[in-house]
Amino acid sequence: MQNMTNDNIMLKMQNIHKSFGSLEVLKGIDLSVAKGDVLAIIGPSGSGKSTMLRCINRLEEIDSGSIEIKGRMLVRETADGEAEYVDEAESRDVLSCTGMVFQQFNLFPHMTVLQNLLEAPVQVKKRSAAEVRPEAEELLRKVGLFDKRDCYPGRLSGGQQQRVAIARALAMNPDIMLFDEPTSALDPELTGEVLKTMRELAAEHMTMVVVTHEMAFAREAASHVMFMADGVIVEQGSPGEFFASPKQERTIAFLQNML
Amino acid sequence: MDNLLHTIMLMLEGTQITLEIFCITLVLSLPIGLLAALGRISDVKPLSLLMEFYVWVMRGTPLMLQLLFVYFALPMVGIMLSDLAAALLAFTLNYAAYFAEIFRAGIQSIGRGQYEAAKTLGMTYPQTMRRIIIPQMLRHVLPPISNETINLVKDTSLIYILAMNDLLRVARTIVQREFDMTPFVVAGVFYLIMTFVLTWAFKRLEAHYAKYDQ
Numbered sequence: 144m145q146n147m148t149n150d151n152i153m154l155k156m157q158n159i160h161k162s163f164g165s166l167e168v169l170k171g172i173d174l175s176v177a178k179g180d181v182l183a184i185i186g187p188s189g190s191g192k193s194t195m196l197r198c199i200n201r202l203e204e205i206d207s208g209s210i211e212i213k214g215r216m217l218v219r220e221t222a223d224g225e226a227e228y229v230d231e232a233e234s235r236d237v238l239s240c241t242g243m244v245f246q247q248f249n250l251f252p253h254m255t256v257l258q259n260l261l262e263a264p265v266q267v268k269k270r271s272a273a274e275v276r277p278e279a280e281e282l283l284r285k286v287g288l289f290d291k292r293d294c295y296p297g298r299l300s301g302g303q304q305q306r307v308a309i310a311r312a313l314a315m316n317p318d319i320m321l322f323d324e325p326t327s328a329l330d331p332e333l334t335g336e337v338l339k340t341m342r343e344l345a346a347e348h349m350t351m352v353v354v355t356h357e358m359a360f361a362r363e364a365a366s367h368v369m370f371m372a373d374g375v376i377v378e379q380g381s382p383g384e385f386f387a388s389p390k391q392e393r394t395i396a397f398l399q400n401m402l
Numbered sequence: 403m404d405n406l407l408h409t410i411m412l413m414l415e416g417t418q419i420t421l422e423i424f425c426i427t428l429v430l431s432l433p434i435g436l437l438a439a440l441g442r443i444s445d446v447k448p449l450s451l452l453m454e455f456y457v458w459v460m461r462g463t464p465l466m467l468q469l470l471f472v473y474f475a476l477p478m479v480g481i482m483l484s485d486l487a488a489a490l491l492a493f494t495l496n497y498a499a500y501f502a503e504i505f506r507a508g509i510q511s512i513g514r515g516q517y518e519a520a521k522t523l524g525m526t527y528p529q530t531m532r533r534i535i536i537p538q539m540l541r542h543v544l545p546p547i548s549n550e551t552i553n554l555v556k557d558t559s560l561i562y563i564l565a566m567n568d569l570l571r572v573a574r575t576i577v578q579r580e581f582d583m584t585p586f587v588v589a590g591v592f593y594l595i596m597t598f599v600l601t602w603a604f605k606r607l608e609a610h611y612a613k614y615d616q
Contacts, residue, residue, distance in 0.1 A: 200522055202522070235526070239524050241522070242522065243519075245515060245518065245519065249516060249518065249519035250519070251538075252538065253538050253541070262523070263523035263524060263525065266529050266533060267523065267524040267525055267529070268524075295613065311523070315523060
């Protein structure tokens, strides 16, 4: 997050506020992510980290603040402090460079693995299935599931489903990948394969924002770590300094609990 | 024996009317029901309220009343329909309302995650409904749709009040003329055969959709 030139900034969030009813879950979040950054966001449940992630691609709408993605405005703050979103078509266009992986995978159960990957490139980008198919198969090889291409998701293990979900997001050639607790719904023995896929993605310099409880992933694969609690960013830094010498009391207590 | 054969031939003609009403009503009311369901869950408030009202009226009054209304009241305002068209109009409007409620429940049973996944892949709302939600919903609603469809076979007998010679009315005419109950038994068997075929067809459909569900 240091030395960022403007064209290097993939994501910029300023002064984000968000409430659900009377409960304020985000209390002024500022965040910048540069190209190739792997930002791991950690924190106790209810800290607002998933909500923050979901605000990036408009699964949740913010109350005030501004969000820019690759230099394009998604939502700006008006003079009286209200959030003002761009129109639906522009929003879709701005967000077309983002991909998301969910805790519950959310694969399309009525389509085979390969059809899951083809769906968006064919329907959204209007490309021909014949043209997309080799790319999709290559992605499936990459996540090690080429031989499962004709299976329905219901036949796969959770870890396999999540790797398909990653491949499905990648099939749209995103520049930023958002991960919402991608291993939290998995049996412990299945988290490894998903984390391995994510590590490989990080090694290819994909820009990633990852909400996670996996401290090992944050420590080893992330370029930046951010600790959130009660809707604010408590502390952030490189994984080295963050884990070796956390400064805030809340961070220290949290890390002690996790290890 | 000859007599029985003659009876069966007459009743087959009645069955034709029954099947005609059944098939056309089904083909029309399923898509209309789906559109009504989409209208009902739409964000456009007037449309949603209108569909709610439509469903309320059609489910809240007897089908018999609706048939009589279409048959006797519409001509008074200058709309002339043939017996068959009047029957089809009433049946279609009525069944579309029931199907709309089934489809609506089916759509609402699909989790938020499917919409979110589609959205993050850049799909529009119509694309999401057409490609992701409706195909999954159809699988969920097969059992209640099957139920309603079997009801429709039996409800077609209500058209006897419009003096149309459907299966049941033919049977009754013969019974009254010859004081022989056999036609009622034959009619029962005919209805059972029709509902058996339907039950079998829906089982096949369910098996087809179950392939991605294990």
